Amino acid sequence: MAHPHNDAIAKMPASALIGIIEESKMTYVRENLSVFLHESQIKLLKQVKKHEKPHHKRIRAKQFEKAKKDDLFNVHLGLYLKKYQKLERLGLIEIDLEPENGLEYDCRLTSKGAETLDEIASLESEWEGVVGIADDEREVLKKLALDSFEISYKHKKNREFIF
Numbered sequence: 001m002a003h004p005h006n007d008a009i010a011k012m013p014a015s016a017l018i019g020i021i022e023e024s025k026m027t028y029v030r031e032n033l034s035v036f037l038h039e040s041q042i043k044l045l046k047q048v049k050k051h052e053k054p055h056h057k058r059i060r061a062k063q064f065e066k067a068k069k070d071d072l073f074n075v076h077l078g079l080y081l082k083k084y085q086k087l088e089r090l091g092l093i094e095i096d097l098e099p100e101n102g103l104e105y106d107c108r109l110t111s112k113g114a115e116t117l118d119e120i121a122s123l124e125s126e127w128e129g130v131v132g133i134a135d136d137e138r139e140v141l142k143k144l145a146l147d148s149f150e151i152s153y154k155h156k157k158n159r160e161f162i163f
Contacts, residue, residue, distance in 0.1 A: 021131075028127040029120055035090065042120060044083055048093050048107045049117055061102035068104075077104055092116055 009020065026039050037045070050056060084107050087093045092113035099106035109117070133141075 024131065025124060025127050028130065029123045032123050032126075033116070034119060035092075035116060037090075037116075040083070041087060045087060045092060045109075045113060045117060045120075048084075048087070048109055048113070051106075052108055057101055057103065057106070064103055081105060087113070 009017070012020075026042070029042065030037065030039065051060065081095070084093060084095055084105075087107075088095050090112075091110055093107045093109055096106045096108070128138075
């Protein structure tokens with residue numbers, strides 16, 4: 001017997017299909033990860049790794065300097081700091097509240113955080129095998145991702161978002 005959602009999924013637009021695929025990957029990772037993390041915590045942990053790069057630190061320092069002039073900056077700062085502190089309590093990152101790089105705070109992965117990111121990457125790769133992504137399909141997905149990325153990248157750059 002066919003799955004009851006087959007007909008509904010067959011009629012969905014591509015954007016909805018992408019959401020289903022992302023949710024499946026994230027569910028697989030979360031169910032098999034050795035530490036319990038919410039989806040947002042996994043994304044934030046990946047951001048910490050990205051933000052460790054010197055290029056991203058310089059960009060963020062410039063953006064923080066501009067953002068300090070806005071009253072919402074302290075609200076933003078407090079909200080994000082709380083999210084990072086949860087990762088710190090789990091021993092995945094360390095927070096430096098007085099960095100010397102022009103940022104209000106900075107985060108870096110601990111060895112446990114790096115191991116957890118490696119485990120996440122391994123589970124994501126394992127998930128690809130479970131759902132049966134073929135090499136030719138991966139190439140189509142890469143092209144879609146590159147074409148899609150340009151839209152969000154230009155938007156963030158135009159809005160001067162903190163990367």
